[in-house]
Amino acid sequence: MRTYGGWRRRRGIGLLGLDTTSTFLALGAAMVLVLVAAAAPWLLIYLLPPALIGGGLGLIRVEGVPLALLLLARCRWRWAVLRGHNRYRAGVVIDHPRAFQLPGVLAPLTLLSAEDGYGGRYGIVWDRRTGLLTATLRVVPASTWLADRADADTWVAAWGGWLAALGHMPAVRWVTVTIDTAPEPGSTLVDTVDKAIDPAAPEAARTIMSELVRTAPAAAADVDTRVSVTFDPRASAASPRDLFEAVADLGRTLDGLASRLGGCGVSVLGRATAAETAGAVRTAFDPHARGEINRILAGSGADEVLTWCDAGPVAAIEHTGHYEHDGGVSVSWAWHEPPRQNVRSDILARLVAPGPFPKRVTLQYRALPAAAASRVLQQEVNAAAFRAQFRRRTGRDETARDSWDSARARQAAAEEAMGAGVCLVSMYATVTVTDPEQLRRAVAHVDASAEAAKIRLRRLWGSQAAGFATTLPCGICPSELSRRLLH
Structure with a gap:
């Protein structure tokens, strides 16, 4: 039995489930905290709470969506409702x-x-x-x-x-x-049958056809x-x-x-x-x-x-x-x-x-575009290799999903090279x-x-x-x- 597959979600060079932009922002924030801790440790009292709140909003996910995006969407929705943008007359x-x-x-x-x-x-x-x-x-x-x-x-x-x-x-x-x-809705069948019925047909035949028309839309x-x-x-x-x-x-x-x-x-x-x-x-x-x-x-x-x-x-x-x-x-x-x-x-x-x-x-x-497909897929392969190297450096084991995702990325790149x-x-x-x-x-x-x-x-x-x-x-x-x- 022939089967089909090969689809995968696009993933950039991101860590801890973050996308590329969020990863670099998180690394930048961590670097700032390190520099502040070295220069003025007392400032960490003011910087750590916002950093922890921001990290929690970015890392906690609900059905795969970061909590920060959910809160932003909810705020925008409330603002739109207040302005009446959800109603049309x-x-x-x-x-x-x-x-x-x-x-x-x-x-x-x-x-x-x-x-x-x-x-x-x-x-x-x-x-x-x-x-x-x-x-x-x-x-x-x-x-x-x-x-x-x-x-x-x-x-x-x-x-x-x-x-x-x-x-x-x-x-x-x-x-x-x-x-x-x-x-x-039965309109097509009703119109067709009405045109085909002979007014001179027997009453029993017309009754049967009317009953069929009445019950046919249900099926x-x-x-x-x-x-x-x-x-x-x-x-x-x-x-x-x-x-x-x-x-x-x-x-x-x-x-x-x-x-x-x-x-x-x-x-x-x-x-x-x-x-x-x-x-x-x-x-x-x-x-x-x-x-x-x-x-x-x-x-x-x-x-x-x-x-x-x-x-x-x-x-x-x-x-x-x-x-x-x-x-x-x-x-x-x-x-x-x-x-x-x-x-x-x-x-x-x-x-x-x-x-x-x-x-x-x-x-x-x-x-x-055919000219950009190869470059995009190669970026996906490089991102998968980067995540694998990061796991090895940090001593984390590769999960089954990580292994499957990396294999799918290489498979997609190989199939594109053959003309897909x-x-x-x-x-x-x-x-x-x-x-x-x-x-x-x-x-x-x-x-x-x-x-x-x-x-x-x-x-x-x-x-x-x-x-x-x-x-x-x-x-x-x-x-x-x-x-x-x-x-």
């Missing part, structure tokens, strides 16, 4: 072009509609703050349970090659793969798989001068990516239209509207009926552990730790499978309920599914709105947002 009756602006990190986004060069149109989410463009490909994955094991292995290898090719495309910032599942599911590509025109080799040239360059890039994606075990349905993108966002904010949105998208003229102004919620409130929005309450998680062992290709089947609640599972890939690509991978999951009383059950369902997938998810305390937005086809990247805040 749309100006429904205001005659203003931005009356329906989306909340939070989605506020700078707008939706464009562009020609695809084949007589159709597709939607592009444009970030007016950064200039990034995000287009979505609609795909239908093939089930590995119904395919030969050799075919599944071929699909995984092709997917690895597809990701490796992103390292040679500097304009592609990240790729977001989202599996959106929900109980079928059916609405599944949508999306591959969103976020494009940075400033990094493109074509150097587009304006938005029109940037959109044309994005279209050419999508053609190449879509043609190679067909060999990865999915059927590419095409590019998502502007109405489909707006509908996905609207359905996420208002799960009750799923049936109506499906009807609109199945008809003609959806682009005129369903616009970006209709995508956002009327009201939204972000709490520490959940997110309230139109007609629903959502909880979001992030990938905290990958599987510690090699896994099979269907390891995520339980997590992404349809369940009793609307759910979105997102995998985000940020490919390192290097990606930074993150995972996000969001579950939504329409009844707040069902929230605990939904959370337990996702936690159990993650355990079956041998991964650890960490609830995004204080960042529920950002996690919710990440699972939408809008090109949101939490790591990019945090970097932007630091600057």
Whole structure:
């Protein structure tokens, strides 16, 4: 049975679980204490308490996160709540072009509609703050349970090659793969059966069909798989001068990516239209509207009926552990730790499978440039060697995890030297309920599914709105947002 693995958390030259910057700060503080002890020992009475408090805040960890970062996040959250930044109210009756602006990190986004060069149109989410463009490909994955094991292995290898090719495309910032599942609202089946029923049919036959339509949604599911590509025109080799040239360059890039994606075990349905993108966002904010949105998208003229102004919620409130929005309450998680062992290709089947609640599972890939991947991996190998040398000098034994991490770092460097690509991978999951009383059950369902997938998810305390937005086809990247805040 073929298995897969090789992922590891990035670790710099850090000691005692600290990152590189924190390690050098700790060593600098220790050096200052040594110099003060040599020159004026009486000053240690004033310096030791702050040093011990700072060391405790940096070394004590809660679920792998330093206590100092948790306290900082909690203070920032309290400050944001006091200023009302966790609440959103749309100006429904205001005659203003931005009356329906989306909340939070989605506020700078707008939706464009562009020609695809084949007589159709597709939607592009444009970030007016950064200039990034995000287009979505609609795909239908093939089930590995119904395919030969050799075919599944071929699909995984092709997917690895597809990701490796992103390292040679500097304009592609990240790729977001989202599996959106929900109980079928029944609208599609109702519309289809109503059109097919003959009014002259026997009453018993019409009764049977009506009963089947009524009970079928309980056993059916609405599944949508999306591959969103976020494009940075400033990094493109074509150097587009304006938005029109940037959109044309994005279209050419999508053609190449879509043609190679067909060999990865999915059927590419095409590019998502502007109405489909707006509908996905609207359905996420208002799960009750799923049936109506499906009807609109199945008809003609959806682009005129369903616009970006209709995508956002009327009201939204972000709490520490959940997110309230139109007609629903959502909880979001992030990938905290990958599987510690090699896994099979269907390891995520339980997590992404349809369940009793609307759910979105997102995998985000940020490919390192091919020119920088070798340097980054060599730094990881050097950092592992530094930590091993430090343990030997201090007389500490090597743990099993240290040995495994060092072996993984060398393995990644060797595979990159043979042509493999290097990606930074993150995972996000969001579950939504329409009844707040069902929230605990939904959370337990996702936690159990993650355990079956041998991964650890960490609830995004204080960042529920950002996690919710990440699972939408809008090109949101939490790591990019945090970097932007630091600057």
